[in-house]
Amino acid sequence: MKYQKLFEKGYIGGVEIRNRVAMTAMGNGLATWDGEASPELIRFYEDRARGGCGLIFTEFTRVDENSGACNPNQLCIASRKHVRSVQRMAECVHRHGAKIFVQLHHGGREAPPALNGGRQPMGPSAIINQVNGLVSAEMTKAEIDEIVGKFVNGAANCKKAGIDGVELHAAHGYLLGSFISPYTNKRTDDYGGNAENCCRIVTDIIRGIRAACGNYPVCVRINGSDFVEGGITLDYAVQVARILESAGADAINVSCAVYETVPNMIEPNYYDEGWRKALAKTVKARIRIPVVAVNTIKFPATAEKLLEEGVSDFVGVSRGQMADPEWVNKTRAGREDLIRKCMGCMQCNKSVVMDGYLSCAANPVTGRGTMYNDEYLIRNGDGRRVVVIGGGPAGMQAAIVLAKRGFRVDLLEKKDYLGGMAYLATVPPHKTMVAEFIKTLTAEMKEVGVAVHMNTSADVKMVKKLEPYAVVVANGGTEIVPKVAGLEAANVHTMEEALLKKVTFSGKRVAVIGGGMVGLETAHYLCQDNQVTIVEMTATPGATMYPTVRNKLLSILKDEGVELLLNRALSAVEGDSIVMDCTDSREPRQERLTVDEVVIAAGRKPNLSLYHEMEKAFGKVVMAGDCMMGGCILEATRTGNDNVWFL
Ligand SMILES: Cc1cc2nc3c(=O)[nH]c(=O)nc-3n(C[C@H](O)[C@H](O)[C@H](O)COP(=O)(O)O)c2cc1C
Ligand code: SF4
Known part of the structure; x- marks a missing residue:
C-alpha cells in the first residue's frame, strides 16, 4: 500500500x-x-x-x-x-x-x-x-x-x-x-x-x-x-x-x-x-x-x-x-x-462566525448533507443534453452534478483554460491550492463524462444546433472599470492582463486601482518585481475578506513594501501620474501620484446579458456563479450545485 x-x-x-x-x-x-x-x-x-x-x-x-x-x-x-x-x-x-x-x-x-x-x-x-x-x-x-x-x-x-x-x-x-x-x-x-x-x-x-x-x-x-x-x-x-x-x-x-x-x-x-x-x-x-x-x-x-x-x-x-x-x-x-x-480560503470559519453555520468553498454539500447528498440525487437525466456555458467553478460544479444525474453534458469554455476568475486567483503567491482545486474539478468532470469544449464561445445560434434540453449560463461577471479620463493610455492595464502575463513589467512604480480582495492579491503578485501602491476609495482594504485572511495578507504586503492609499478614488490618468479624489475630505481635494504603470483591479459585477438571450431562445435556462452575483468560489460552487439540483 x-x-x-x-x-x-x-x-x-x-x-x-x-x-x-x-x-x-x-x-x-x-x-x-x-x-x-x-x-x-x-x-x-x-x-x-x-x-x-x-x-x-x-x-x-x-x-x-x-x-x-x-x-x-x-x-x-x-x-x-x-x-x-x-x-x-x-x-x-x-x-x-x-x-x-x-x-x-x-x-x-x-x-x-x-x-x-x-x-x-x-x-x-x-x-x-x-x-x-x-x-x-x-x-x-x-x-x-x-x-x-x-x-x-x-x-x-x-x-x-x-x-x-x-x-x-x-x-x-x-x-x-x-x-x-x-x-x-x-x-x-x-x-x-x-x-x-x-x-x-x-x-x-x-x-x-x-x-x-x-x-x-x-x-x-x-x-x-x-x-x-x-x-x-x-x-x-x-x-x-x-x-x-x-x-x-x-x-x-x-x-x-x-x-x-x-x-x-x-x-x-x-x-x-x-x-x-x-x-x-x-x-x-x-x-x-x-x-x-x-x-x-x-x-x-x-x-x-x-x-x-x-x-x-x-x-x-x-x-x-x-x-x-x-x-x-x-x-x-x-x-x-x-x-x-x-x-485555506477560510470561508468555513467565516461562515460559522458570521452566518452561524458551516459552509465550504470547495464542497457545496458540507454542512448541507441532509439535503444535497449524492444518494439523494435525482438521476433522471436520461441522456438528455444540457449545455453549460462557462468553465469556472460554478459551471464545472453544475456540469458534474448534471452528469451524475444522468444528463449528457457539454461544457463550453471560451478561453483556453478552465477555472474562470479562479484561474487568475492561482497566479499570486501562495494560491497553489486554488490551482489544485481547478485540477480536481477537471478530473471530476472527466470521471463523470462531461464533454469539455475549450476555446468555444457560446451564442444562441450555436447552442441551438446542440438541441439542448436545458442551458446553464455560468459565463462569469464583467470587470468594473472606473469611468475616468486617460484609461486608454498604453500604461493602463486590467488586472486580467497583468495576471495572465499579457503585460509584464519589472522595476516599475505600479498603481493598483482597487483594494478589494482581487486588488490586494494582484498587488501581491506585482510587488514581487515592482514598487506597488494600492489605491482604494474606501477606508477599508479587503472589506469583504475574512479578517484572518485580510490581516495576514495586509501584513505580508506591508513587509513587501507595498503602499496602501485609502480613501483615494482614481479621477484620471495623466501621462506618468494618476490623479485621485480624496474621499475622506469635506472639501473637494485631489492628490497626484507619479507612476509608470496602472493596473485596474476594481472588482467585477454580475452580467446577465447572455442569460437573457438564452432565456428567450430556450425553455429551460438557469444561471450560476459570477454572472448572477459577485462572489468567491463559495458562491460559485454553491450556485453551480443548487441551481441544477432539481433542473
Ligand atoms: C470552522 C472551524 C472551527 C474550528 N473549531 C474548533 C473547535 O471547536 N475546537 C478546536 O479545538 N479547534 C477548532 N478548530 C481548529 C481545528 O481543529 C484545526 O486545528 C485547524 O482547522 C487546523 O487544522 P487543519 O489545517 O487540518 O484544518 C476549528 C477550525 C475551523 C476551520
Ligand atoms: S476550502 Fe476553504 S472553506 Fe473549505 S475547508 Fe478549506 S478553508 Fe474551509
Missing part, C-alpha cells in the same frame, strides 16, 4: 482506531438551538466516518448550559436530554467503523456575553481580553470546583451515550487553556504561579473522570505555543504535557495559538503544510502517550511524511475532511486526483 503509516491501526486509551487519520474538532453551528445533535450535525460526522476517517473529534461541546458558549447552535452534553441525540450520533459514526470523541469545552474568557445571557466572561484572572475588550471575572475556588464537576458530568454523559472517549479542550485560550497559560493566569493560589498549579484545573478534571468513568479515554488538546509574549512556549508546553500524562491523560493533541494570534491556529493559505511540526514533535519526544496534531495538511503524502518523521501518532486532517469527506477512502483507492483539497 502506498501510504503504510497512514493506514496502520492506532490506539488511544485502549480504543482501537482503524487508521491514523483524525478530524480534529471544528465548531460548525449545526447543532440545534438548545445544543442537541441535529440530523445535519449527525450527517456531517457520519459522512466523514463513511469516508474512512479513523477518529472524529466533535466540535467544541458545552459542558455548562449557563455559561461558556462560543457559538449559537453549539453542541452541548450537559444534561440528560443531550445524551439521546449524542447517542444517535455515536451510532451513526460507529456503523461505518470510525471512532468518535466529544471535545468538552467551556469558552471562559472567550465566551461572549451575548451568547451567555449577558454573563461576564470568566477566567483564572481579571484581565482584559485584547480581542473583544472585555475583562474576565476571576473565578473563585467554588466556581472552579463547579466547572470541574461539569466537565466530569459531561464525560459521564458521553460515556452513557456510547461515545468512545473525550477530549478536554485546553487549547486556544478558552477556559482550561487560559488557566494553563501564564499569559492569562496571574493567580497566586493553588491554581497559578507554576506549571503544576496552572494545570490543576485540568488534572482535577482528569482525576474526576477517572473516578466517575473508570478507564474512559481522555485526550487533552493543548497549545504547543500561544505565540504571544508571556504565553505558552514550547518548553512550557512539554512540561504541561508531562503533567497531564502523569495525571492520567491517554493522549495529547498539540495545537497552537490564542484568539490574538488566530491565523496560526486556523491557517489561511499563506502557511505551508507542516509549518508547525516542531511543536508536536518536541512534545511527542518527551511523553509516552500518543500525540495527535494538525499541520495544515492538504495532501496524503504530507500526512504520511509527518507520521514517518515521528511528528505525531495521529494526523489531524480537519479542513481537509471538511472539504472532502472521502479524503481517506480516495487516498486508499489511489484517487488523490479526485480529493477536493482544502484551499
Whole structure:
C-alpha cells in the first residue's frame, strides 16, 4: 500500500482506531438551538466516518448550559436530554467503523456575553481580553470546583451515550487553556504561579473522570505555543504535557495559538503544510502517550511524511475532511486526483462566525448533507443534453452534478483554460491550492463524462444546433472599470492582463486601482518585481475578506513594501501620474501620484446579458456563479450545485 503509516491501526486509551487519520474538532453551528445533535450535525460526522476517517473529534461541546458558549447552535452534553441525540450520533459514526470523541469545552474568557445571557466572561484572572475588550471575572475556588464537576458530568454523559472517549479542550485560550497559560493566569493560589498549579484545573478534571468513568479515554488538546509574549512556549508546553500524562491523560493533541494570534491556529493559505511540526514533535519526544496534531495538511503524502518523521501518532486532517469527506477512502483507492483539497480560503470559519453555520468553498454539500447528498440525487437525466456555458467553478460544479444525474453534458469554455476568475486567483503567491482545486474539478468532470469544449464561445445560434434540453449560463461577471479620463493610455492595464502575463513589467512604480480582495492579491503578485501602491476609495482594504485572511495578507504586503492609499478614488490618468479624489475630505481635494504603470483591479459585477438571450431562445435556462452575483468560489460552487439540483 502506498501510504503504510497512514493506514496502520492506532490506539488511544485502549480504543482501537482503524487508521491514523483524525478530524480534529471544528465548531460548525449545526447543532440545534438548545445544543442537541441535529440530523445535519449527525450527517456531517457520519459522512466523514463513511469516508474512512479513523477518529472524529466533535466540535467544541458545552459542558455548562449557563455559561461558556462560543457559538449559537453549539453542541452541548450537559444534561440528560443531550445524551439521546449524542447517542444517535455515536451510532451513526460507529456503523461505518470510525471512532468518535466529544471535545468538552467551556469558552471562559472567550465566551461572549451575548451568547451567555449577558454573563461576564470568566477566567483564572481579571484581565482584559485584547480581542473583544472585555475583562474576565476571576473565578473563585467554588466556581472552579463547579466547572470541574461539569466537565466530569459531561464525560459521564458521553460515556452513557456510547461515545468512545473525550477530549478536554485546553487549547486556544478558552477556559482550561487560559488557566494553563501564564499569559492569562496571574493567580497566586493553588491554581497559578507554576506549571503544576496552572494545570490543576485540568488534572482535577482528569482525576474526576477517572473516578466517575473508570478507564474512559481522555485526550487533552493543548497549545504547543500561544505565540504571544508571556504565553505558552514550547518548553512550557512539554512540561504541561508531562503533567497531564502523569495525571492520567491517554493522549495529547498539540495545537497552537490564542484568539490574538488566530491565523496560526486556523491557517489561511499563506502557511505551508507542516509549518508547525516542531511543536508536536518536541512534545511527542518527551511523553509516552500518543500525540495527535494538525499541520495544515492538504495532501496524503504530507500526512504520511509527518507520521514517518515521528511528528505525531495521529494526523489531524480537519479542513481537509471538511472539504472532502472521502479524503481517506480516495487516498486508499489511489484517487488523490479526485480529493477536493482544502484551499485555506477560510470561508468555513467565516461562515460559522458570521452566518452561524458551516459552509465550504470547495464542497457545496458540507454542512448541507441532509439535503444535497449524492444518494439523494435525482438521476433522471436520461441522456438528455444540457449545455453549460462557462468553465469556472460554478459551471464545472453544475456540469458534474448534471452528469451524475444522468444528463449528457457539454461544457463550453471560451478561453483556453478552465477555472474562470479562479484561474487568475492561482497566479499570486501562495494560491497553489486554488490551482489544485481547478485540477480536481477537471478530473471530476472527466470521471463523470462531461464533454469539455475549450476555446468555444457560446451564442444562441450555436447552442441551438446542440438541441439542448436545458442551458446553464455560468459565463462569469464583467470587470468594473472606473469611468475616468486617460484609461486608454498604453500604461493602463486590467488586472486580467497583468495576471495572465499579457503585460509584464519589472522595476516599475505600479498603481493598483482597487483594494478589494482581487486588488490586494494582484498587488501581491506585482510587488514581487515592482514598487506597488494600492489605491482604494474606501477606508477599508479587503472589506469583504475574512479578517484572518485580510490581516495576514495586509501584513505580508506591508513587509513587501507595498503602499496602501485609502480613501483615494482614481479621477484620471495623466501621462506618468494618476490623479485621485480624496474621499475622506469635506472639501473637494485631489492628490497626484507619479507612476509608470496602472493596473485596474476594481472588482467585477454580475452580467446577465447572455442569460437573457438564452432565456428567450430556450425553455429551460438557469444561471450560476459570477454572472448572477459577485462572489468567491463559495458562491460559485454553491450556485453551480443548487441551481441544477432539481433542473
Ligand atoms: C470552522 C472551524 C472551527 C474550528 N473549531 C474548533 C473547535 O471547536 N475546537 C478546536 O479545538 N479547534 C477548532 N478548530 C481548529 C481545528 O481543529 C484545526 O486545528 C485547524 O482547522 C487546523 O487544522 P487543519 O489545517 O487540518 O484544518 C476549528 C477550525 C475551523 C476551520
Ligand atoms: S472553506 Fe476553504 S478553508 Fe474551509 S475547508 Fe473549505 S476550502 Fe478549506
